Amino acid sequence: MTVILAFLANILVAVAKTIAAIITSSASMVAEAAHSWADAGNEVFLLIADRRGAKTKDARHPLGYGRNAFVWSLIAAFGIFTAGSIVSIMHGIQELSDTGPVESPMVAYIVLGVSFVLEGASFTQAMVRSRRLAKERGSSTWDFVLETSDTTLRAVFFEDSAALIGLAIAAGAIAMHQITGVAAWDAIGSILVGVLLGVVAIILIRRNIAFLVGATAAPKLRARVGTALLGLDDIERVTYLHIEYVGPNRLFIVAEIDLAGDAREHDVARRLRDVERRIEAHEAVETVVLSLSVDDEPSLEFARA
Structure with a gap:
């Protein structure tokens, strides 16, 4: 249910951001649209991971099919997040020399605000679940999310965290562009969103690799x-x-x-x-x-x- 809600929220947000990016011609909005489409694609891989990993063990796989979840989550982190990161950074670099004014900034602010509410609702659900499970295990929420073998929960947690931070970056970049008239701020916002996606990708890739190669128990x-x-x-x-x-x-x-x-x-x-x-x-x-x-x-x- 956590993944499905996150997927639906990301599709709605991605469509809205794409329309806003076209209207405003904002590099930060393009980066945010790429971010949300990457998140939506990631949810598809996570759903596949859950389905493939839930198969019961048989003669050919006496230890079950659970590692499928780590494989598909690794593919999602490497392919989707990395693609979103590259698109955002490259587009931002290309737009650094742009001198155009901010077009219809209110459209961008409205979309970013609505997106923040939707992403916040998804993140709240992931946070509440993570806190409850962390408390049961006598661990901090951060340590639990990093160490848990529940790759879906970790992906959604980091995905939504990055989404909220990215929205704040985009809003700040557009505001600075609007206030100063310097378009480079908008491009910098796109680059920062790309860097953020890259950091999340590295964290998720490292954790999935650790479980695939047989990480020792905490x-x-x-x-x-x-x-x-x-x-x-x-x-x-x-x-x-x-x-x-x-x-x-x-x-x-x-x-x-x-x-x-x-x-x-x-x-x-x-x-x-x-x-x-x-x-x-x-x-x-x-x-x-x-x-x-x-x-x-x-x-x-x-x-x-």
């Missing part, structure tokens, strides 16, 4: 998982723990454990499988693989998360 998540394992009656200690994201909010867990008691090998194998099934029943766990610890291996300790 210490707080590792502590929560380790504590949860030790909380099971069957597990006395944990000597090895590997946690990897295989999709948004989907974990692949490998652990070496010491089972309680001293049962026969046949019974131990059955107990291991039973513990695995119970762990995999958790909504955030895609697959778990458990093996037995050796007696002389040191136990892992987990700080309270």
